Structure formats: structure tokens, C-alpha cells
Amino acid sequence: MAKDILDTILDLPGEIVDQVGTLFDSSTIKIAITGLSRSGKTVFISSLIDQLLYQNRLVSVTTAHSTFKATLKPPLHNVRRFDYYTFIDKLKNEQVWPDGTNAISHTLLEFESKSYFSFMGNSTFTIELIDYPGEWLLDLTLLELSYEEWSVKTLAWLRELSEPEADDYLKVVDSLSSASQGSEYEVALHKQYAELVTKLKVRHYSQITPGRFVMPSDLANDPMLVFAPVNGASVKLVSVFKKRYEKYVDEVVKGIHLEHFRGFERQVVLIDVIESLENGYKCHKDMRQGLKSMLSLYDHDNKNFLLQWFSPSIKKVLFVATKADQVAASQHANFSALLEEMVGELRRELDISHIETDTQVVSSLKSTTTIEKKYDGKQLSFVRGVLEEDGQLHDLYPGEMPSRFPDKALWQSDHYAFKRFLPPKRSYAEGEALEHINMDKVVEKLLGDLL
Ligand SMILES: Nc1nc2c(ncn2[C@@H]2O[C@H](COP(=O)(O)OP(=O)(O)OP(=O)(O)O)[C@@H](O)[C@H]2O)c(=O)[nH]1
Ligand SMILES: [Mg+2]
Numbered sequence: 001m002a003k004d005i006l007d008t009i010l011d012l013p014g015e016i017v018d019q020v021g022t023l024f025d026s027s028t029i030k031i032a033i034t035g036l037s038r039s040g041k042t043v044f045i046s047s048l049i050d051q052l053l054y055q056n057r058l059v060s061v062t063t064a065h066s067t068f069k070a071t072l073k074p075p076l077h078n079v080r081r082f083d084y085y086t087f088i089d090k091l092k093n094e095q096v097w098p099d100g101t102n103a104i105s106h107t108l109l110e111f112e113s114k115s116y117f118s119f120m121g122n123s124t125f126t127i128e129l130i131d132y133p134g135e136w137l138l139d140l141t142l143l144e145l146s147y148e149e150w151s152v153k154t155l156a157w158l159r160e161l162s163e164p165e166a167d168d169y170l171k172v173v174d175s176l177s178s179a180s181q182g183s184e185y186e187v188a189l190h191k192q193y194a195e196l197v198t199k200l201k202v203r204h205y206s207q208i209t210p211g212r213f214v215m216p217s218d219l220a221n222d223p224m225l226v227f228a229p230v231n232g233a234s235v236k237l238v239s240v241f242k243k244r245y246e247k248y249v250d251e252v253v254k255g256i257h258l259e260h261f262r263g264f265e266r267q268v269v270l271i272d273v274i275e276s277l278e279n280g281y282k283c284h285k286d287m288r289q290g291l292k293s294m295l296s297l298y299d300h301d302n303k304n305f306l307l308q309w310f311s312p313s314i315k316k317v318l319f320v321a322t323k324a325d326q327v328a329a330s331q332h333a334n335f336s337a338l339l340e341e342m343v344g345e346l347r348r349e350l351d352i353s354h355i356e357t358d359t360q361v362v363s364s365l366k367s368t369t370t371i372e373k374k375y376d377g378k379q380l381s382f383v384r385g386v387l388e389e390d391g392q393l394h395d396l397y398p399g400e401m402p403s404r405f406p407d408k409a410l411w412q413s414d415h416y417a418f419k420r421f422l423p424p425k426r427s428y429a430e431g432e433a434l435e436h437i438n439m440d441k442v443v444e445k446l447l448g449d450l451l
Helices: 002-010 014-023 041-054 084-094 134-144 147-161 164-174 183-202 235-261 273-278 280-298 305-310 329-349 439-447
Strands: 028-035 066-073 105-115 123-133 264-270 316-321 356-361 368-375 378-386 393-396
Touching: 028 041, 028 134, 041 066, 041 084, 041 105, 041 123, 041 264, 041 439, 123 134, 134 235, 134 280, 147 164, 147 235, 164 183, 183 235, 264 280, 264 439, 273 280, 273 329, 280 329, 316 329, 316 439, 329 356, 329 378, 356 439
Parallel strands: 028 123, 028 264, 264 316, 316 356
Antiparallel strands: 066 105, 105 123, 368 378, 378 393
16 A cells, blocks of 8 residues: 555655565564664674573663563565674674775564563564665755755755865866866766765765765766866756756655655664863864755655655654764763763754664774873873774873864864774673673664564
8 A cells, every 4th residue: 555655646666665574574673773884883783683692691671571582584685684693704704894885785683572571472573774875864964955056055954164175176166157068067067066075974974965975885977976066157957957856856865765765663863972071162063964964854844745754754863973982981971971961962953753763872882992091190090902003002181071063163173183093902702792881772762662
């Protein structure tokens, strides 16, 4: 029934509607793990799977009335597999972080939950964890914007950044005239814009669209992507770019969302609080806006039909800040306060009260140990770990986290800098889960009601 309605309303290609059909299968609970690139999705999912598989030994998950056993299942035949075995081997045995990933991947875990009380019976269910690049979620905003509106919004954003390459691009756009047309212009403008957003990404700006310009995955070199934001000076360019933009929105944005987001019941949003603090006010503000765009899908104030239509299945969003091990344990309360501040703002600015939200600071892999040391007559909390920059074990004073993000005027971007560590050199016993901070709390908050 639902497939027919979809087909009629949205006039979608048959294979997409077929895939949507499979998403209505209610026996599998779908959980999307989202977050901007490098926010820690792959390590988080690997650790979560590890904790779930070996929870009996290490994770102190004590649900009120049951124990559970989780088993990894072979993936569905038509989706990319989340390569847990390779990732966990790197973390546990090679002591390196896994490479970045640039596509959606899935994993299935089957649970048998056994109640302590026989009258409550046992339950079996499957969860699907989906590693979902946040960059692609940002494209959701395009559903609400015509090409012209997107251009105006993007050019205004670039102007506000006042970064040299952004200013160069704006100059080129300003120099366009009715004579600027033809494939040479199209390709050159697209290339310059794509290079610009790639640079801005490296400089930690978040609000980048279209997502496929920085993470093309299977669409690399697709002619559909040859567009860029311009003003109305060249009618011909606007008309060509508009067609490609609309194709992108139809095939990529709607396609991806219909294929993946419809049917997600829970979502984890990874927020890199440390990075947000390190990169200063401008990037922090941009990250907040980016997160807001990602969550606009759930905003009840947002009356856009498509966005409303996509949203109903999500019931729970857990905001997680990873990498807590980069600072001493004594700083974790402040770390949590910063995460709460970011999420609190989102809750205030978006009408998402119909969704259960929670927060948790974690370290998917604990790569340091906190030790107390005397320095200059004072007792200080140091962290001990293998530094990424030289591969050697160090005791470092990581500095203190503030309890709230600094005001614009007081925020010196070079004031906060936290060192990167490698996974610790240690050996794991057979069946021993990855060492972590607070992943048991994630299990409780995300899955506790199911177990
Ligand atoms: N100290 C520490 N660093 C972490 C942890 N998790 C991730 N990192 C760091 O963050 C980097 C990115 O982690 P990933 O899990 O690959 O992040 P991702 O979001 O999957 O990144 P992309 O695939 O590029 O989108 C790693 O290479 C580590 O440097 C953690 O628990 N502790
Ligand atoms: Mg990844």
C-alpha cells in the first residue's frame, strides 16, 4: 500500500520504491550513526559492536531485568558492509586509526534478550547500524531551496566567511555577464567552487553544500555535478546549472533520503566538541548552523511537505561527543557541559520536543590514562598516551576545558589545542572488548529499552 502511494505522489523510479518497501520491515530497528567527517563514526560503530558482542565480560550494562547476547549477521545482499573486522583489527592489533570512509555502510546485529523473570519471556530482535556521512545530510536543506535560492544563500554565506579563496570566487561570480556561457565557463566555475568548498572543509567549516562536492563517492566525475552558485547575470548559465541542480536534488537528495532515512528509528549524532573548541568562534558558529541544518528534518516548525514526510519514524536522537580521552578525567564534567550547551541551543532553536533526545560524552577507544602529577608545586591531572606525531609514550598536561564556549570577543582561536593520540599499545585477550569510556552508557541510552 505504502509503496503505491509513494510511487504516485513522488513519481519515483521503480527500484527506489522497491527499496523503500524493504524499509517498512518492522522487525529490524534501524539506527543511523551520523556526524561530519572525522567526528568519529567509524571508531564509534566498531566500539559499539565490540561492546555489544562482548558485553558479558566488560560493559556494565545491567538492564533492570535481562541479559542479552548479540551476534553479528551477514549483511543484506544489496548494501555495502560496515567492515567491523578490519576496523577492530586495526584498533586492537595494529594500534592505528582506521582510514576515513566515504560512503554509507551497514551492519546487522541479532539480539536474544533473556529476562530474569520467566513470566516476562525472552525476545529476539535485529538492529541495523548505518554509518551515514553527515555531509550528505546537510543536503537536506536543498530540498527546500530552488537553484536561485540556494545560490543567493550560498553566496551570502561565502561573503560572511571572508576567507581569501571565498572572496576570489565571489569576484569571479561578480564579473559574470550575459556573455558568460558555454561549457568552458560551466566547468571552470564548478571546479573553482568545488575546490573552494573542499578547502573550507579542511579549514573546519561545516555548512557545505552540495555534500557530493566534498565527498562524491560513486558520483565522482558525474556530469550532473557540474554546477555552482552564481548570480543572475548570465541567464544561460543559470538555466544550465538550474537543470543540473534539480536533477541532483531529485536523484541524489530525494533518492538517498528515500532509500535510507525513511525507516530510521533512532539516530546518533556525533559532535566533535574538541574540534569545535579548537577551531575558534567562526567555525564553532558554522558547525552549530550545520548541525541545525542536519536536524531540520525533525523540526515541527518546518512546514515543508517533503521534510515532514521523511521524518515520522525517528523517535530518539542521542548526541554523542567522542574523544573524551584527549583530556584528563577531571575535565569530563566540563566536556559534558559543552556538549549540553550545543545540544541545548539546537533544542531551543528547533521544534523537536516530539523526539526523545539525550547526550553522552564518550571515548570509543580509550587511548590515554589520567595520572596525577605534581608540577610547579601544584597537583595536576596529566594524560599518558602514545602521541600521533612521534609514536612515543608521553605524559602531557592537556590543559583545561572551559565549562561553556567562550564569547566571541574572548575566544582566541589558538588558545585551545589538544594533542592527538594513537590507540594504546596493549594486547587484548580473546573476546575482550575495546577499552572505552562510557560506551556502556551509550548502550543503555540507545538500546536499554529494547534489552
Ligand atoms: N582519542 C581518540 N580519538 C578518536 C576516537 N575516535 C576517533 N578518534 C580520532 O578521530 C579520527 C576520525 O575517526 P573516524 O571514526 O574515522 O571518524 P569518521 O567520522 O568515521 O571519519 P570519516 O570516515 O572520514 O567521515 C580518528 O582517526 C582518530 O584520530 C577516540 O575514541 N579517541
Ligand atoms: Mg568513517
